[in-house]
Amino acid sequence: MKHFLSTTFLVLIGLLFLLPGCNKNENVKPDESGMFVKFYGGSYDDHGYSVVEAPDGGFYVSGSTYRANQPGADTNIFVVKADRNGNAIWTRYYNLGDGFDEIARDMIIDKDGNVVIAGYKRNKNKTTDVLLFKLKNGNPLDTSFVTFGDTATDEKGYNLVQTSDGNYIVYGSAETKSALLDMYLLKTDLTTALWKRQMGTLDRNDLIGSFDIVDNKRLVWCGTTERNGERNIAVTTADDYGNFLWNLTYVPHNGINEYGRSIVKTTEGYVIAGSKNRTTDATSLKDVYIVKTDFNGISGVNDKFVVPGNYSSEANSIVALGNGVYGVTGYIRTAAGDKNIYVAKVTEEGKVLASAEFGGAGDDEGKHIIYTKDGGFLVIGSIYAVNNSMMAAYKMSSDLKLVK
Template sequence: MKKLIVTFFILAAFSTTYSQWVSNYGYKTGDVNFTTSKGNAVVCKGDFSYVTGYTLEAGRGNDIVTIKYDSDGDTVWVRGYNGTANSDDEGLGLCVDEDNNIYVVGYAQYTGKSKDAVILKYSKTGVLLWVRPFSVTSNSVIDKGVAITIDEHDYLYITGFTTGSDGNTDIFTQKCDQSGNVLWTSIEDGASNLNAEGTAITVDDERNVYVCGFVTVTGTNTDIAVLKYSRTGAQRWMKTVNGNGNSEDKAWGIVVDENDNAYITGYVTTAAGTTDAYTAKFSSSGNLIWSDSYNGNGNQSDKAWGIVVDEDRAVFVTGETEDANDNSNYLTLKYDRHGELSWEKTYNGPGDGEDKSAAISFFRNNIIVTGKSWGSTSTYDYATIRYKKNNGLQLEVSRYSMTENSNDLAKDVATKGGTTVVTGYSELIMDNAEGDTYISTVSPAWDSKLESNSIVPSGFSLYQNYPNPFNPGTSIQFDLAVNSNVKLAVYDVLGKEVSVLVNQQLEAGTHNITFNASNLSSGIYFYRLEAGDFYDIKKMTLVK
């Protein structure tokens, strides 16, 4: 049977500019497991979106599938990859470099071997440039790459787990160049040398690498693990977190801020046997700055799956919270830079059933979360929610179902330039039986632009430039609470002023300034905003 790619265009009544599109690919795809696959499934870059996952092929198990969409939702290309054993192969994460090459990480099975971790590199036109399957250690039985990221120099960083001959899994972290050559590999299995897995990875401006996941410890079950490596692969520190229930504690998301503080989220098990959503901030040297275990009003189980941090070092996490009736609802939390809870929001879908948020993104003044939500037709729908960042006001909810008789589970969300893209899968239900499954990628039609902010800000703020790193142009946003004399200037690392972007009176409101650095060399620069008595400085990276 041939694959089916269906793209729907649903135009918002008020404007054709912000149209929604939906693209369904497949005839049979494997289920997405939210708890074991936390790499990026969708990435937005430029005018394109990229999705990875897997599709079931007759006679050869699952194949890795990678799809590129244009800004209208049209499929630019689709590529599949099958390991030589004609068995199960899965794509679990992807990233895109400055030349729009795509890197996919996952695992594949090869003749005479068990499962190997694998990285695929595609050109922007979909040409497979190279494939690098690898056994992390010489006695590896099963290896899986579950998350990948890239720095401004196009070095790749991967984490996941490797299974040794003793049957136990270890966290592996690896750095590769853009040709797939391994520069270093680190293995960590915790103090008890038992099962451990890496679940998420990120890198700071100095190319230090941060990984989160979990390790098994004798007497305490699994503990949250947070690791930092230098650019050369030396382990700088490792921290573990054990909930007071001495049971399952796991981290599923990690990010760093511009000061190289690391933030993780996940959950810990309590003495009562329930779980609390756990979020923590660590300094660059590994000291715990703050942590919070969130227990919802239902006093049941709460878990967090995704995390982002903004330019003010406010932290946003999303996941799920159970009410007193054991029904789970979306959970989204905001912490200020000091770890104080600023707001908490829950969402119960129209079916008053199970609702679980899986992923989070943000753009300007908007927080976007997505996941699966029990609908009025007694099936799951995508539910993508837009909140106002400063106060948690729910602005819009976008729900998607492929048909009235389909279970639709969103896995990941990405936001770029005011466009939101959500991906996951849709499983058809036929006569109460499992039917065909499709990779469903959706761009919600918001009722208003994500960038919009007509309200006069309550304070002065300077935001992180976007994109960052950049080449050669980037946008700098700032808020003015009152009319002000404003100077916005750019400086090199020696403190020399290299460009003045604004030097005039401006009205109160939110302003966006475009900085073109075509005449500057690659490197780190600083931009400083002066507005009356207010000033702030941010760092940005130019990569040519």
Template sequence: MKKLYLGALVVCGALRLSGQEVIWQKDIKSSTQDFLSQVTTTIDQQYLITGSSIQAKSQSPAASSQNSNNGYDFHLVKLNQQGEQAWEKYFSGNNHDYLSATVTTQDGGFLLAGTSYSGKGLDKKDDSKGGADIWLIRINEFGDELWQKTLGSTSDEEARAVIQTTDLGFFVAGNIQNSSKGYGSKDVWITRLDKDGKELSQLILGGKGLDEVEKMIPTRDGGALLGMYSRSSEVRDAGAGVRDSGSGVRDAKSVTSGLNIKTPNSESHYSKSSSNFGEGDYWIIKLDKNGKVEWEKNFGGKGDDHIRTLALTSTGFVIGGESRSERSGNKSVGIEEGTDLWLIALN
């Protein structure tokens, strides 16, 4: 899991056209190394700082050795516009729990998505599904828990992104490793939930190699756009779980097997339909509001191209990342030296 060291958070404002001045600085203190995952602007224009920390022993609510807090916890700090702390919260399991992504909900609360190595105990209400799981916690604007859910299988899963959709439900994006129902060493796993956390559908995406989701953004039609780093070739024999529309757009088809997970109403698989241009490519997939694949596209040259971000524009999307490819594949611009940033605008 990628993590950033959290030292001081600096928020700057443009006070003059000639430059910027520091308005305030804030050091979020801890006795251990902390990891920052996200800074989220709240509905009331304040800030929610989310990451992972190890609590001081005196703060741990453990009552027994079976419920002892033995690792990193979800760590949340809400700051006002002056950088003053409004509240601080920890959500703890009995092992390592890393908070990966946060989304502000339309009612002013938040949905937290992280990777959990914990079983049932302390703040975690569900047993482990096996290995690492995805741990979701819905909270209100004050940090009070509304509901929580553990997503997983006998394989290892990690959370990477979460969005709220126009119907007030959620898409959760993560990765799953070495799944017997997957396509390669690592695949992408998408779960769609309603506003109360009920699972509506699941989708596994992948090729014959390693595929990792890096970014997910909501689209205006209630769906989602996925940006994935792919080191995979196409899957030539996709089996019953995939069909081709004949127009170059391949759709996911519901299947009755799946990931050995009992709760979702619909479990689908979607295999990559094109091989990479090089070592690593940008792999873009558009999902509709029901979590079905509308289209996919690969972008890359002969080298290693790693997508990092997506943005919605008035006419489409912008995708960006790092490129080590010269002009090749479907990459129409070269590189100066080593690694360059590579941006693509899509309609």
């Protein structure tokens, strides 16, 4: 059994009595516990992957739900609109009119106020296609979607950005003919594919991390390459047509695996967060690992550091606060071997300014962290409770204390 922070434990116990109604009632009553520790979903397996702050001060949260009571028991898109205190205003599940899986992995509010979600959808051939799902002006009842892909192979969308010309770029993965994975870019106007790019080595896995646009033109993304039995962080940049500018792999040549999961732009370059094995054994414990580079991808000897813990930990998302300070979220394992949501505030020299853990029995994981307009952190992820997983949101102050 894992141990909660004391305040979190009391809040969770109170909220568990509210959970079944939250999943089934579209007009969810606000939680009155007082702390911004919110669980969305109920009697199904629900997972949170992305959160954005809305213009009205509230939040949109997206992810997936496994609706076991439906014909075919497929996975559907799950979207929540919450107020500034995290109380659900509405929740919606979208199965897009068929019995095939749909999963939402990233979300933005575009220049026109639409909520646009990127993910993937399984088709009748049992492969997956990139999915873009839109809520016009954030209206949960005014939706549309489009898919892109080769029906013979898997394509999945994980990151989404809007370009300066009003179109959209999705970053994700594409299956190769060798049944391995390449990194994948797709530009679209939400109707047609304007261009596609596939990056990787035919006989190796190239795993995605995250993606961004720099100065409205240059594209930058991180991921993980697998070469000669070793996995290393890679950073790639391209122009706004997806043509390569440079690609750098941070190879220590020591047989230890590193994984790039999230990249963020700073005033001086880029910062990548992920994880690093402690030994050459791929099953060894991992630590949160952060790499800093300049805009040319050059990293100095003091620009790489781990955030050590007693047990394995990994970062899934990083946000820059400025002045060389970052917030990260992911997971940290406990002595029992299961996962807690992990949040840390660190400097670019590797100093941990504050950290926090949230969770109970079972695996819990932070997937996305943002820095909110009021100067705090909001983390979205999943927790395991009442025999199933639930979408979870935690709001913290700048020193990682839970807030009301």
